[in-house]
Amino acid sequence: MRILGREPAVIIGIISAVLSLIVTFGVGLTTDQAGAIVALITALFAAATAAMTRPIAPAAFTGVIAAAVALLAAYHFNVAPETVGSLNAVVLSVLVFLTRGQVSPAVVKAPVEPAGPSAV
Template sequence: MKPSLFGREPALIIGAIGAALTVLASLNVPGIDAGAAAAITAFAAACIIAFTTRPVAPALFTAVIAAGVALVAEYGMNVPDGVTGALSAAVLAGFALFGIRPQVTPTSDPMPLR
């Protein structure tokens, strides 16, 4: 039996890591504005979730929505950088917990319970 990435819950763990990185990316990133940094980080996290779970569609939907929220917050709503990161992170974490997790399973066999 081959363990999956990060054990039994790759969607939740990667979503939490991605949400934290999204907030960090939106704060004082040199060379790129906060909305773009948050969008790229959220999109990358959701794509990694799609790579480690099946079916792929819920994670890709989350990638588009999380990146879109960051871009709309940065360019459409003109809110502070911290708010942009917080919004994008909240969407990524919320979708990972309530949208992706109930619908997907790890691509490899889960680790046995001990």
């Protein structure tokens, strides 16, 4: 299945990022509220991505890590942005290393034409 010619996980990721960015403007929200909402958005969209991809584990694990980091930042756990970026890079690298052999692109099969009378 493709949406606008792209994999659904890509579209879900873009929507999640845009919504998270909008929330960070914090119009009418405290910093804690905005952080909690970003964590919720991250978790929900990660669950949607995991549901649409196979195997599920890499997307689910990445989503859990991203949501946990967002919650830690929301509740004033001092995590430097560089550390968050590095943590995400390490997690993604390890997941790619562990799962790449188990993941392959979907094979699209050509439609089969119905058998009809032959012109022999």
